[in-house]
Structures are given as C-alpha cells and as structure tokens.
Amino acid sequence: MNKTDVIIAFVILVVALGLGATQLIPKKEPAHAYVSVQIDGKEVKKIPMDDAHRGKTYTFHAHGGTNQLIIDEKGARMTESDCPDGICMKMAPIKRQGEMIVCLPHRIIAEIKSDETPTMDLLLR
Template structure:
C-alpha cells in the first residue's frame, strides 16, 4: 500500500464511524386542547389511534408518519376531518363544535 492508500483507508474508517446525519432530529409534539385546556400531548414519532372526548361529542385522532389527523368525528361540519394531517410547527386542526384544537409545537 502506498501512503495515499493509507490516507484513503483512514478517511473511509472515519466516515464509517460518523453516525448518519439526521436532519429532522428535533422531536415534534402535538398538543390536544379541549375548551382551551391541554388534555393530551402527542409524540408525533409514535403510531397510534385514540379518541378525544369533548362535551359535544368525540373525535378519533391518528398519529402516523410524524403527523396527526382527525380520522373520524361526530361533529356536524367535519371541518376537522377535511383538514387532513398536520405535521409542521404551528399548524392546527380545529373542531369548533367540539371546542377541540390540535396544534403542532416544538419539544
């Protein structure tokens, strides 16, 4: 091996030791508020489905693929269901009839 070969090998070893870059390492949390009070905090890296009970009815939320959405609701307008999934900081889903607000916040 020449000197250059040794340098190449050394560089390859160093790169193999560096962990892969994670550009989206900041953990995202969504808060679920009912009537202005936080009833639940969601880790968006998880995968789950659950029900939020409000005075006027209930909404079924799904957390998947780093996003949260309302999959089912018994509110009259269904605006929250049509809103689709949210995943970016500051995005919200509101269910006005049930006074439910879901907001993506930082950690």
C-alpha cells in the same frame, strides 16, 4: 412602453421570483415535535410525533361529541368526528410546528408544538 417601464417590470419580476424561491427551501422539522390536544383551551394530552406513536388512534370526548386523532407517516389527522359539519376530518394532516386542526363544535384543537425555540418567527414561514 419606454425603457423605465421595462426596468420596473424586470425588477418586480426578479423580486417575485426571489420570494417564490424561498418556498422551495426545505423546512427543518423540529426533533422533539409533539401534538398538543386542547379542549376549551386547556391542554389535555401531549402526543410525541415519533415512531412509537405512529399508527395509534387517540379518542377525545368533549361537549357531547367524540373525535379520533391518528398519527401516521403523513402527520396527525382527525379520522372520525360526530360533529355536524365534519370540517376537521377534511383538513390536511399536520406535521410542522404551528399547524393545527380545529373542531369548533367540540372545541378541540390539535396543534403541532415543539420544545425547541424556533430560530425565526412562525409568521415568516
């Protein structure tokens, strides 16, 4: 290993650590976040992510099936679904703008949205 290899390895290490450190910066949660529940791509319910709706369960019927969504301190999550695979119930709670839970058999999407315009592109998170 010569001197040039050591310098290149050091530069790559510094860049990798710098990019990794950006993930440690706390993300600001939007003040007016809500859960947008969509069936077949059409929004059927907007549920604000505030204290008044914590602990409440919402039931949605679509395509011969039923899904239950609950909002708690961890975020919004699917607690019950009678779809064959149940993948939507295994997904982590959603809390930040852009996160979503999808139930493909029932064509239901629960997505966190906000009235505020993001300061940067969501793909850069």
